[in-house]
Amino acid sequence: MAMTKKSVDLTADLGFLKLRNPVLAASGTFGYGLEFEPYLDLEKLGGFVVKGLYYKPREGNPPPRLVETASGLINAIGLQGVGVEAFSEKILPELRRLKTAVIVNVCGADDDEYAAVVEYLDKQDGIAAYELNISCPNVKAEGLCPALSPRTTFDLVKRIKAASRRPLITKLSPNVTSIVEIAKAAEEAGTDAIALVNTFLAMALDLETRRPKLRNVFGGLSGPAIKPIALRMVYQVASRVRVPVIGMGGIMTGADALEFLVAGAAAVEVGTANFVDPDAAVRIVAEIESWCEAHGVAAVREIVGTIMVS
Ligand SMILES: Cc1cc2nc3c(=O)[nH]c(=O)nc-3n(C[C@H](O)[C@H](O)[C@H](O)COP(=O)(O)O)c2cc1C
Numbered sequence: 001m002a003m004t005k006k007s008v009d010l011t012a013d014l015g016f017l018k019l020r021n022p023v024l025a026a027s028g029t030f031g032y033g034l035e036f037e038p039y040l041d042l043e044k045l046g047g048f049v050v051k052g053l054y055y056k057p058r059e060g061n062p063p064p065r066l067v068e069t070a071s072g073l074i075n076a077i078g079l080q081g082v083g084v085e086a087f088s089e090k091i092l093p094e095l096r097r098l099k100t101a102v103i104v105n106v107c108g109a110d111d112d113e114y115a116a117v118v119e120y121l122d123k124q125d126g127i128a129a130y131e132l133n134i135s136c137p138n139v140k141a142e143g144l145c146p147a148l149s150p151r152t153t154f155d156l157v158k159r160i161k162a163a164s165r166r167p168l169i170t171k172l173s174p175n176v177t178s179i180v181e182i183a184k185a186a187e188e189a190g191t192d193a194i195a196l197v198n199t200f201l202a203m204a205l206d207l208e209t210r211r212p213k214l215r216n217v218f219g220g221l222s223g224p225a226i227k228p229i230a231l232r233m234v235y236q237v238a239s240r241v242r243v244p245v246i247g248m249g250g251i252m253t254g255a256d257a258l259e260f261l262v263a264g265a266a267a268v269e270v271g272t273a274n275f276v277d278p279d280a281a282v283r284i285v286a287e288i289e290s291w292c293e294a295h296g297v298a299a300v301r302e303i304v305g306t307i308m309v310s
Pocket residue numbers: 026027028029051052073075077079105133171197198199221222223224226248249250251269270271272273
């Protein structure tokens with residue numbers, strides 16, 4: 001008798017947004033999506049988050065801006081981007097033809113700029129949600145970013161939630177003492193979801209020249225090196241907030257992604273893996289599906305938060 005392959009329901013539900021599957025490409029590692037069209041079918045992804053957008057175009061930091069470390073990557077790109085006008089006029093019309101969720105990562109040098117970005121983008125169609133990157137250095141607060149304190153997180157999330165008509169995902173920095181406190185501040189301020197983690201503040205130096213390897217001295221560490229810490233933070237936050245959590249940090253395989261789902265994430269993002277293998281995110285979707293088939297899981301949603309701790 002021929003066995004018919006049972007199909008797994010891969011859909012993910014963030015409440016305000018239903019995704020084809022729980023895998024999104026992470027901001028800053030996937031360009032504006034279109035750059036990856038030669039390598040993968042963008043419609044096989046749950047969606048993607050475009051690189052961080054400030055109001056005006058930005059050049060980013062001078063090179064060298066990327067350095068490889070043991071199981072990781074340190075970047076100091078400095079949020080290079082085209083700005084809201086060029087994005088809306090040249091890129092968004094191309095993205096609108098895709099049947100996949102397009103999420104815009106929103107940046108600002110101060111709270112007014114974040115608000116100006118969402119107010120401008122609110123007038124454009126074809127954006128599923130905003131991901132608020134609260135890790136941008138604030139020029140009015142001596143370079144400190146809003147993600148570093150519950151108060152500044154609360155104030156910014158509240159303001160942006162009130163200013164925008166779209167669902168808001170707040171993306172947290174891991175460079176804090178208590179990630180749960182920051183997540184709770186974002187939830188109290190009305191965020192619709194929480195994404196974590198952004199990169200870990202790091203540096204690398206060349207022993208022979210005794211110089212930092214990055215021109216900026218400091219950068220953000222990502223990739224498999226951060227996965228255990230990211231997983232711990234996602235678990236802590238998911239067990240303490242009611243809004244959905246999107247987990248990321250070092251996801252390279254379907255098994256890595258499934259660990260974040262079991263720890264409580266409703267969806268995941270894939271970042272550094274896109275540099276190693278440009279169709280990593282689509283491969284990860286296929287690996288999740290195979291694992292579910294092999295383990296008799298009919299719908300991937302069923303495994304969210306099923307971690308057994310006792
Ligand atoms: C080169 C590079 C650029 C990034 N740019 C952004 C960005 O513009 N906005 C943002 O919120 N996160 C940015 N990130 C962080 C990633 O979206 C992600 O949170 C982080 O890298 C952890 O996931 P990973 O280990 O899978 O890469 C960037 C990461 C890298 C490596």
